[in-house]
Amino acid sequence: MTHFEDEKxxxxxxLLAMASHAESAVARAIRALVERDDSLAAQVDEDDNxxxxxxxxxxxxxxxxxxxAPLATDLRSITVAMKIxxxxxxxxxxxxxxxxxxxxxxxxxxxxxxxxxxxxAAMSLEMLRDAITAFIERQPEKARAVxxxxxxxxELNRQLYRELSSFMIERPATISRCLGLMAVSKRxxxxxxxxxxxxxxxxxxxxxxxxxxTGLKAxxxxxxxx
Amino acid sequence: MTHFEDEKxxxxxxLLAMASHAESAVARAIRALVERDDSLAAQVDEDDNxxxxxxxxxxxxxxxxxxxAPLATDLRSITVAMKIxxxxxxxxxxxxxxxxxxxxxxxxxxxxxxxxxxxxAAMSLEMLRDAITAFIERQPEKARAVxxxxxxxxELNRQLYRELSSFMIERPATISRCLGLMAVSKRxxxxxxxxxxxxxxxxxxxxxxxxxxTGLKAxxxxxxxx
Numbered sequence: 168m169t170h171f172e173d174e175k176x177x178x179x180x181x182l183l184a185m186a187s188h189a190e191s192a193v194a195r196a197i198r199a200l201v202e203r204d205d206s207l208a209a210q211v212d213e214d215d216n217x218x219x220x221x222x223x224x225x226x227x228x229x230x231x232x233x234x235x236a237p238l239a240t241d242l243r244s245i246t247v248a249m250k251i252x253x254x255x256x257x258x259x260x261x262x263x264x265x266x267x268x269x270x271x272x273x274x275x276x277x278x279x280x281x282x283x284x285x286x287x288a289a290m291s292l293e294m295l296r297d298a299i300t301a302f303i304e305r306q307p308e309k310a311r312a313v314x315x316x317x318x319x320x321x322e323l324n325r326q327l328y329r330e331l332s333s334f335m336i337e338r339p340a341t342i343s344r345c346l347g348l349m350a351v352s353k354r355x356x357x358x359x360x361x362x363x364x365x366x367x368x369x370x371x372x373x374x375x376x377x378x379x380x381t382g383l384k385a386x387x388x389x390x391x392x393x
Numbered sequence: 394m395t396h397f398e399d400e401k402x403x404x405x406x407x408l409l410a411m412a413s414h415a416e417s418a419v420a421r422a423i424r425a426l427v428e429r430d431d432s433l434a435a436q437v438d439e440d441d442n443x444x445x446x447x448x449x450x451x452x453x454x455x456x457x458x459x460x461x462a463p464l465a466t467d468l469r470s471i472t473v474a475m476k477i478x479x480x481x482x483x484x485x486x487x488x489x490x491x492x493x494x495x496x497x498x499x500x501x502x503x504x505x506x507x508x509x510x511x512x513x514a515a516m517s518l519e520m521l522r523d524a525i526t527a528f529i530e531r532q533p534e535k536a537r538a539v540x541x542x543x544x545x546x547x548e549l550n551r552q553l554y555r556e557l558s559s560f561m562i563e564r565p566a567t568i569s570r571c572l573g574l575m576a577v578s579k580r581x582x583x584x585x586x587x588x589x590x591x592x593x594x595x596x597x598x599x600x601x602x603x604x605x606x607t608g609l610k611a612x613x614x615x616x617x618x619x
Contacts, residue, residue: 223597226472233459233468242459246452249472250479332572339565346558349572371449 171235178228178248179303182255185221186299189255190292192218192262193358197288200269200351201281208273211266218259225252247372251302254361258295261354261361268354272347278334284348287323287355290316294362298369307373313366320359327352397461404454404474405529408481411447412525415481416518418444418488419584423514426495426577427507434499437492444485451478473598477528480587484521487580487587494580498573504560510574513549513581516542520588524595533599539592546585553578 192211199208229249236242294313301310331345331352418437425434455475462468520539527536557571557578 230465230468230472233462233472234465236459239456239460242456246456246459246472246475249475253476253479332568335561336565336568339562342558342562342568346575 171232171237174228174232174235175241178225178232178245181221181225181228182248182251183299183303185218185225185252185255186295188214188217188221189258189262190295192259193265193288193292193355196262196265196269197285199266200272201285203273203277205270205273208266208269212263215259215263218256222252222256225249243372247302247368250368251299251365254365258358258361261358265351265354268347268350272344272351275344278341278344278348283323283327284351284355287320287327287352288358290320290323291355291358291362294320294359295365298362298365301366302369305373307370310366310369310373314363314370317359317363320356324352324356397458397463400454400458400461401467404451404458404471407447407451407454408474408477409525409529411444411451411478411481412521414440414443414447415484415488416521418485419491419514419518419581422488422491422495423511425492426498427511429499429503431496431499434492434495438489441485441489444482448478448482451475469598473528473594476594477525477591480591484584484587487584491577491580494573494576498570498577501570504567504570504574509549509553510577510581513546513553513578514584516546516549517581517584517588520546520585521591524588524591527592528595531599533596536592536595536599540589540596543585543589546582550578550582 192214195207196211198204199211226249229245229252232245233242236245294316297309298313301307301313328349331349335342335345418440421433422437424430425437452475455471455478458471459468462471520542523535524539527533527539554575557575561568561571
């Protein structure tokens, strides 16, 4: 294995570690909601700088690799890694946003058992995981299959929004709690958006090859500068 | 001027055109709110694919340039251009999201004259404009000055949120309108976040040079691969 291949693997591993951290942040924020655990929520907030550090690390590895990339397709795949990292950093921001809402929600009695939010979280995180796997394992079909799943999460978010807004009209005393739950739902819906963005980048990464270089295998095209 | 310089300028021009389109989308969405103009709101929604096309164009130009970049600093600056483009595309999504809320809001009588939202929009768009200018004109100080302005927009958003949630408790009949206005405010606050992200990328772009290559002028460092 060449040194360049070693470094590409290092980039992938870093991205995987970053993805697993982002996923764990969201999962912990939702666990903090369900278990009404303020200290877990606070931990999610504190840990966010780890994702910021990961983003810097991915950027540095990527810039280093870009300078050595022998093939045009490598350039594109490295820049996709940077975009994925930017999306994962945003997922971390959503987790922090959820965690802060959780602390507010925990100050008041629980409105009803949380069923839909953990379900939305599971769906969004599974989309994220599949999108990352599609990139690491070069499976564009897997990425393509992620995109339409966004609609189900959007629909759950809309449904929860409708339910909660009717509920606040009937019982104005619950308004602040309903607003908090709406905000958590919206953040989960955004996480599914980030997963969809990642998936679309991966589809485009592989499709762009097909569309632009018809008749040639992508890995046979030399980077024009070298 | 070399061919490479020509192409770098083309990348900058495309990014500027994209930024101006994103800005106009937000400005039109807010005008549609203030003037209660449904057809203007619908136009913002329809025009969103223009920003998606811009993102693809910036990516293609950037990938092409990456293959030729003679200096390590060029690589970093080109990838920052791609990140800016991704943020601008998100700004366009926020504009669409505002435009859709506007159509809903226009179905009901106006709650009160819109003063804070146009002000927030002006602040966020000015941050965005300054961040883009900082990149195009290589002015890291200008980018650095954008970052703290995010707090003022956050504070306006929080203030509006508090006002609107008290208002809904007092007058439950206004709940759906208050929710719509809260959502618009949140989108504007996110636009300021995107501007801040862009500004931080630019600060890091120039700081990274300073930190990593102390004692050398950045433009004297050859890309190690060439």
